[in-house]
Amino acid sequence: MQKALSLPSQSTQAYRLIWTALLAVVLMLAQAVQALARPESFADLADRFSPAVVNITTSTTVTGRTGPAPIVPEGSPFEDFFREFQDRNRGDGRPRRSSALGSGFVISADGFVVTNNHVIEAADEITVEFFNGDELAAEVVGTDPTTDIALLKVTSEEPLPFVSFGDSDTARVGDWVVAMGNPLGQGFSVSAGIVSQRNRALQGAYDDYIQTDAAINRGNSGGPLFNMDGEVIGVNTAILSPNGGSIGIGFSMASNVVSSVVEQLQEFGETRRGWLGVRIQDVTDDMAEAMDLAAASGAMITDVPEGPAREAGIQPGDVILSFDGYEVEDTQGLVRRVGNTSVGKSVDVVVFRDGEEETLSVTLGRREEAEGAVPASQDGPDLPDTPTEKELMGMTLSPVTPELAEQLELTAGAEGLVVRDVDPMSVAYEKGLRAGDLIAEAGQQQLTNIADLETRITEAEDAGRKSILLLVRRAGEPRFVGLPVVEE
Structure with a gap:
């Protein structure tokens, strides 16, 4: 025997109408509250x-x-x-x-x-x-x-x-x-x-x-x-x-x-701003890939002069990931954070070094006047001939010789590879390398000759990396550059 279908009673229909009306009122109130979020007057x-x-x-x-004089041609009426x-x-x-x-x-x-x-x-x-x-x-x-x-x-x-x-x-x-x-x-x-x-x-x-x-x-x-x-x-x-x-x-x-x-x-x-005592640059995608860094963030240390950072053991090539408990996204963020920290405060600095994170304690000094930036040279100097040179990654390179060291005013005992020329169509040129630059390190290891650089490139390729990290010095100022190991 089939059951008869029951129809909703009049009372049930009334309840539904009431709930529908209440829901409409609630929606109207919500819209009114949202409208009130915008001030009617200031x-x-x-x-x-x-x-x-x-x-x-x-x-x-x-x-x-005061002010410049109007320029009027001589003989003008x-x-x-x-x-x-x-x-x-x-x-x-x-x-x-x-x-x-x-x-x-x-x-x-x-x-x-x-x-x-x-x-x-x-x-x-x-x-x-x-x-x-x-x-x-x-x-x-x-x-x-x-x-x-x-x-x-x-x-x-x-x-x-x-x-x-x-x-x-x-x-x-x-x-x-x-x-x-x-x-x-x-x-x-x-x-x-x-x-x-x-x-x-x-x-x-x-x-x-x-x-x-x-x-x-x-x-x-x-x-x-x-x-x-x-x-x-x-x-x-x-x-x-x-x-x-x-x-x-x-x-x-x-x-x-x-x-x-x-x-x-x-x-x-x-x-009286806090002073860490480092020179830094932003981390690019190429640099992060070359170092096996998870993301292109943090602040790369290019130089550590005498000061709080050196005393704490921070080294060139370290990437600062965290400062005083705050994540460091880029150099601008690190500069702000350090500057707003009290002089004399001891802070924890987390750095990325050799594939691992390390925490160092630094006691901040008082920030010294920032040194003027050395403008990038668009055209390098004319360098004397050298018997040993090779083209790699869009650059013509040769080891440091006494003649090159004298002309480029390198520090005594400077080692590395001198950039003699750069292909204007290369990534190296795009990244700012110019004739007269000194490549001191590759893969965060010292270079003394071209064979060293070729070895570093081979190691990067064997490790499956697309880029290699170079430490470049110009007029004594260091910076890191990530270059592809194979020019596309």
Whole structure:
């Protein structure tokens, strides 16, 4: 006997309708909550923190005419006009006053003010104007041209409104941010945007910029970049622009860099950064493959002068994978991390050496002034003939001779292979090798003759490697280059 099919009762259908209605309400509420994540207004934030944002006016004494003279062809009908114009503006060479404008923000009730170094650099007088119109004279506590940060101090009878630094590392691409300052000398102004990108580097060794599309113009320099909690996560410093105006690409130095600099300026009047004492370069894919390194990351040590790293046993050819518990992705990251570490602190450094990881303890010193980079020569010197030479990996190589050592000004006892010529179509040329370079090592082993290099190449091929690591010296400066063992 077949069972009869039962139909849902009216009460069951009613329950279904109720649950459907409830689900629709929940979805509507979720959409409403999502819409509320986008602020309807930044007015409350502006009202609360604008009293701590200041305009900065500087005055500088200059002598005579400044700036380049207009170039007018001799005999031009405008020659007399421009000469008269120059004489009128040059005056009699007596000193005169020049002023400039910028922005800043107060970070303590007792009057410490942060701005950009370029805003107050070379200024004779600095005046801080507050949101309510009050003006106070400021003194320079200390500056750090490397990160373009300056710390000022004003004296007030009353406690001053101030703002606090936030953690810039928690800022995410797409987060809302608000920039405040004095753009184009127009007075206090607010602009809003998002974090476009993080960890941007422009020129400096310690660069860690937040890129934002919040409008930043001339005069905004030194002003704060706020997150939605009213914390300063950046100091507005630079813009990328073809015409000098905002096109939505602005850069703010990250607060985690700035706060460390400010603490040192408050305590010492100058920066005191950690110093490891190594010369480094990024690891390329070819270099990683040649060393059996899992990934092209870390910082390759090219030289270890006298200093903390040498005392700890770090060697040229080591790859720093970790510093003080933090993974090292590249040289820029290592420089930032070392610079932000206290002088005298003992840290663990994990290096990759001979296929294995090794942990060394290093006590940091104080960073010395970086040595100027030696520009790469596009055309090598004319080298004297030598009876022993060979073409390998797109290069014509010969052992060091007394004549070559003298002409290339090599150190006494220098060994290796001299690059006599480089095929312009080779990978070696693409990687920057030029005539006059000295190849001191291959496969992290010393070279004395061409046979040594051929042996290293054969060993790399037998091990299944596509590349070999070369230590190249130019004008005494070392760097590592990964070259394919077979030119394709």
